[in-house]
Each structure stands twice: as structure tokens, then as C-alpha cells.
Amino acid sequence: MKLNFLRKMTRNEKAACLVCVILFLLFISASVLAAFLFGMLNRSENNFSDYRKKTDIELSDHEKAGMDAKKDLAAMRNSLELAEKNREQLEGRIAGLETEIKNLEKGFGDADGLYASLNSRLEELKKQLSEKEAEISGLKNQIVSFGKSYNIDLNSQAELLNRLNEMIKSGAPLNYSGAANSNTAGAVGVYPKISLFYKDIDTGYTYSDNADTVFPAEGTLKAAFAMTVLSAASDEKAAYDKKCAELIAKNGANAVLPEFRPEYDLNTVFTYTADKAVTGEGVIKDEEFGVEYTHLELLRLLLVYGDCVAYEELKSAYGTAMLRDLSKKIGADTVRFNVKDASAGDIGKLLRKIYEFTESGAEYAGFMKEAMMSSLHTVMIGQGVSPKKIAHKYCWETGGYHDMAIVYDEHPYLLVIMTDMDAGGNEANSYIQKLASLVDGIHGNFYG
Numbered sequence: 001m002k003l004n005f006l007r008k009m010t011r012n013e014k015a016a017c018l019v020c021v022i023l024f025l026l027f028i029s030a031s032v033l034a035a036f037l038f039g040m041l042n043r044s045e046n047n048f049s050d051y052r053k054k055t056d057i058e059l060s061d062h063e064k065a066g067m068d069a070k071k072d073l074a075a076m077r078n079s080l081e082l083a084e085k086n087r088e089q090l091e092g093r094i095a096g097l098e099t100e101i102k103n104l105e106k107g108f109g110d111a112d113g114l115y116a117s118l119n120s121r122l123e124e125l126k127k128q129l130s131e132k133e134a135e136i137s138g139l140k141n142q143i144v145s146f147g148k149s150y151n152i153d154l155n156s157q158a159e160l161l162n163r164l165n166e167m168i169k170s171g172a173p174l175n176y177s178g179a180a181n182s183n184t185a186g187a188v189g190v191y192p193k194i195s196l197f198y199k200d201i202d203t204g205y206t207y208s209d210n211a212d213t214v215f216p217a218e219g220t221l222k223a224a225f226a227m228t229v230l231s232a233a234s235d236e237k238a239a240y241d242k243k244c245a246e247l248i249a250k251n252g253a254n255a256v257l258p259e260f261r262p263e264y265d266l267n268t269v270f271t272y273t274a275d276k277a278v279t280g281e282g283v284i285k286d287e288e289f290g291v292e293y294t295h296l297e298l299l300r301l302l303l304v305y306g307d308c309v310a311y312e313e314l315k316s317a318y319g320t321a322m323l324r325d326l327s328k329k330i331g332a333d334t335v336r337f338n339v340k341d342a343s344a345g346d347i348g349k350l351l352r353k354i355y356e357f358t359e360s361g362a363e364y365a366g367f368m369k370e371a372m373m374s375s376l377h378t379v380m381i382g383q384g385v386s387p388k389k390i391a392h393k394y395c396w397e398t399g400g401y402h403d404m405a406i407v408y409d410e411h412p413y414l415l416v417i418m419t420d421m422d423a424g425g426n427e428a429n430s431y432i433q434k435l436a437s438l439v440d441g442i443h444g445n446f447y448g
Contacts, residue, residue, distance in 0.1 A: 080139040083132060090129045097122045157445050161207070164438045168194050168209050171434070173427040175420065195344035197416040198439050200446065201355065207442070211345035215418050218340045219281075219306050219395025220404050221323070224350040225339070226299050227357050227368060228322035229314065233264035234362035266296040266364075270313050281396075282307030296367075303371035303393065326353065344416045347404050351414050355406050358391065372406075379429045381405040381415055384436025398422055403432065413443050 101118050174182065174189025182189065195210040240260050247255040270276075272284055272291045279285070282305050284293070293301070295317065298310035320339045327335040330353065332346035342350075358369035372391035380403035382390050392405035402418040417435055421428040 080136065083136045083139060087129065087132045087136060090125055090132060094122065094125045094129065097125065157442065160438060160442045160445060164196075164435070164442065165209065167431075167435060167438060168196060172419070172431050173421070175423070193420045194435075195416075195418040196435060196439070197344040197348040197414070198443070199348055199352065199414040200411065200443060201352075201413055202411045203446075205446070206348075207439075208345060208348075211348070212343050213418070214334050214341050214343050215402065215420060216340065216397050216400040217342040217347065217395055217402060217418065219397060219400070220347055220393050220402055220416075221335065221339055221342060221350075222302055222306055222311055223354060223372065223393035223404075224326075224335075225311075225315070225320065225323050226302055227350075227354050228326055229264060229318050230299065230364040230368050231357050231362065232318075232322060233262065233266050234364045236262040236264055237363040264318065266294060266299070268295045268317070269293070270295065270298060272309065276309060276313065278308050278312055280308030281305065282309055284309035296364075300367070300371045303368065304374050305376060306393070306395075326350070344418045347402075347416045347418070348414055351404050351406065351416060354391075355412070355414065358406075377403075380432040381407070381417065381436045383429070384433035385415075385440045388440070396422070396424055401428055407440070407443075409440075409443065411443070411447055415439055 097118055101122065170191075172192050172194055175192045176182070176184065176187050176189050180187035193210070193213055193215070195213045195215070196208060197211045198207045199205070237260075240258075240262070244255075244257050247257060270293050272287055272293070273289050277285060283301060284291070284307055293310070295314065298307070298314055301307040302310045302314065323339055324336055327333070327346070327350070330349045332342070332349045334341060334343045334346045335350065354368070354372075358365050358372070369391055372393060373389060375392055375394070377394045377396070378390070378392070380394060381392060382403075382405070385405075385407050389408040390405040391408070392403060394404075395402040399420050399422055400418065401421045401424055402416070404416040405414070407413050407415055415436060417432050419428070419432070421431075
């Protein structure tokens with residue numbers, strides 16, 4: 001009986017142990033499931049947080065621009081209010097003086113001195129009033145103009161930026177090696193490198209993507225090189241004209257003017273000979289040996305056609321030190337030591353300098369602007385922002401297919417698009433056009 005009891009207890013213990021094991025396994029399973037669900041929730045929260053953070057960053061840039069614009073507008077309105085108060089004070093003082101003069105005219109005696117004094121004060125006040133009226137008019141015009149600017153629809157702007165970002169990350173045609181393309185059986189494409197830089201010249205607002213990526217970019221750098229030569233020649237001419245003006249002012253018709261012997265003599269004649277022949281783009285390589293061009297003509301061929309013969313001759317004559325020095329000064333470090341490669345960000349810095357020069361009124365500023373507005377291969381940015389006018393320079397070489405442009409909108413802006421889609425062609429052109437069109441839409445949205 002005792003043995004049976006023990007056996008019975010053993011079976012109960014076994015059952016209890018089995019229940020405990022089952023409960024323990026259920027507890028472990030529940031814990032694992034809870035941890036898994038918590039991890040999913042935590043990842044979801046992190047993903048959502050990352051999305052919100054990215055969206056907030058995109059919107060905050062535009063909100064900041066909008067807030068800055070509102071502050072500027074408020075400051076203008078305060079200045080206008082103060083100017084109008086000053087005008088009222090001037091009008092009151094003028095009315096008082098006019099009353100004094102009228103009373104004096106009704107009186108008797110010798111008051112010529114006082115009358116003249118009052119009239120003088122009256123004229124001075126009227127002059128001040130006229131200046132104040134001009135100031136008020138200018139402020140009102142600024143307020144009207146500024147009121148049209150920064151009329152930003154933040155949701156629309158964020159949507160455009162998202163579309164641009166998606167287009168950069170996943171909208172480009174693939175690169176294929178050799179003669180293969182998307183229709184070639186078994187061909188495996190590689191997503192290209194894309195860089196973009198945009199800058200609103202009026203406000204300084206900048207948007208960029210992969211702008212530090214370095215590409216072969218000698219074709220676009222030809223424009224920056226040309227600008228340094230034309231700028232130096234312009235400075236020499238301005239210094240000479242100033243010296244001549246000083247001599248004429250001092251000596252009149254007897255002034256002896258010095259001969260103009262510039263270091264950057266763009267009237268220098270270049271003769272195309274066999275030893276000057278190089279391969280690459282341009283028109284001179286197809287000319288007969290013996291044809292002649294001035295250095296100014298070479299610069300135009302360089303800007304319009306990217307002429308390689310012209311480029312080599314001009315580099316031989318003037319060197320690239322000025323371009324290197326300028327790149328160092330403005331922080332375009334990818335160009336500083338190598339005038340063949342560059343990033344979109346550094347090309348953008350140089351393009352800003354080109355814009356400043358072409359708008360400066362310097363001796364050769366108009367020449368460069370006209371040449372860049374006539375530059376060939378407008379199938380990229382040019383068609384993307386049409387019918388707006390552009391001054392641009394493209395680049396097409398191994399590892400690089402780029403375009404950079406000054407877009408002459410009512411509010412001009414800079415745009416640089418760089419890729420390694422060196423096969424070129426309609427697909428690449430169409431893609432770059434779409435990028436340019438989206439940027440143009442983002443730019444236009446700033447101004448309503």
C-alpha cells in the first residue's frame with residue numbers, strides 16, 4: 001500500500017512537472033513573441049521617426065527661408081513707417097515756414113534778411129522732403145517686389161523635392177559596358193553616378209545631391225579657364241584706360257599716352273600647323289594647316305564648341321595658374337590641384353564667378369556671356385528649362401556627361417548636373433532634361 005502511494009505520488013509529480021514544463025515553454029514563447037513584436041514596433045517607430053526627421057529637415061529649410069523673408073519684409077515695413085513719420089514732420093515744418101513767410105510778406109519794414117533766411121530754410125526742407133519721398137517710393141516698390149517672392153507652398157515644395165530625390169536615386173537609365181544596351185540579351189546594367197547642384201543667385205538658397213562626387217570634367221572647366229583669361233585681359237584694359245584718363249585730366253590735349261602692351265594680348269595671332277593638331281571636339285582640327293585665329297577668336301571657339309586645339313594653345317600661352325588660384329580662393333578644392341576633374345559643388349562655385357564676371361560690365365564680360373549663350377549641345381539643361389535662356393557649357397568625355405548653366409529666369413539661378421552616363425544619347429538627355437525641369441519647378445515655387 002505504501003508502495004502504491006509512492007507510485008501514485010510519482011505519477012502526480014510527473015504530471016505536475018509536465019504542466020510546469022508546458023507553462024515554462026509557453027512563457028518563453030510569449031516572451032520571445034513579445035520581444036519580437038516590441039522590436040518590430042521599435043523599428044517601425046525608428047523608421048517613422050527617420051521619415052519624419054527627413055521630412056522635417058526638408059520642410060525646415062523652406063520654413064527658414066520663409067521666416068527670413070517675413071523678417072526682411074517686416075523690417076522694410078518698419079522702415080517705411082518711420083520714413084512716412086519723418087515725411088509728416090517735414091511737411092509740418094514746411095507748413096510752419098510758409099505761414100511765417102506769408103505773415104512776413106504782410107508786414108512792414110526791412111525784413112529782407114529774415115525773408116531770405118526763411119526762404120533758404122524752406123528750400124532745404126523741400127529738398128529733404130523730395131529725398132524722403134524718393135526713399136518712401138523705393139521702399140514701397142521693394143515691399144511689392146518682395147511680397148511676390150517667397151510665396152512658398154511648403155507641401156508643394158516638399159513634394160517636388162521628393163520627386164527630384166527619387167529621380168536622382170532611381171530614375172536614371174542604366175549604364176552598360178561596351179556596345180551593350182537595355183535591349184541586349186543578358187546585359188547587366190549598372191546604376192549611374194548622378195550629382196546635382198542648384199543655387200538661387202538672388203537669395204543664395206542652395207540644394208545639392210552627391211555634390212562632392214568627383215567626375216572627369218575638363219569640358220566644363222574650359223569655361224572657367226576662359227573666364228580667368230578674359231577677366232585678366234579686362235583688368236589690364238581697365239587699368240590702361242584709367243591711366244590714360246589721368247594723363248588727359250592732368251595734361252589735356254598735350255597728354256602723351258603710353259602704348260598698350262598687355263600681357264594678355266587677345267589680338268595675338270595663332271597659326272594652325274601640324275604640330276598643333278590634337279584629337280577631340282572642335283572645328284579647328286578639320287581646318288587646313290595655315291589657317292589663322294586671334295586668341296580672342298580661339299576663346300570663342302573654346303566656349304561655343306569646346307575646341308581642343310584652341311584650349312591647348314590658350315593653356316600654352318597663359319597657363320592654368322589663374323584657374324588654380326581662383327579655385328583655391330573660393331574653396332573649389334577638387335579643381336585646385338587638377339584642372340581636369342571636379343565635383344558639382346565646386347563647378348557651382350566657379351559658375352557663380354562666371355556669372356559675376358559676365359554681369360560685371362568689364363571689357364570682355366559681354367563677349368563671354370554671348371559665347372556661352374551660343375554654346376552648342378543644348379539638349380540637356382537647355383531643353384529642360386525651355387523657353388528660358390541659358391548660358392552654359394557641357395562636357396562629354398570618358399566617365400563624364402555633364403551640363404552646367406546660368407538660367408536667366410526673372411530670378412536667375414545656377415544649375416550643375418553631372419553624371420557618368422558617357423554613352424550620351426536620347427535616354428541620358430531626356431533624364432537630364434527631367435532633372436532640370438524639376439529644379440526649375442522648385443525654383444519657380446519660391447516666387448509663387
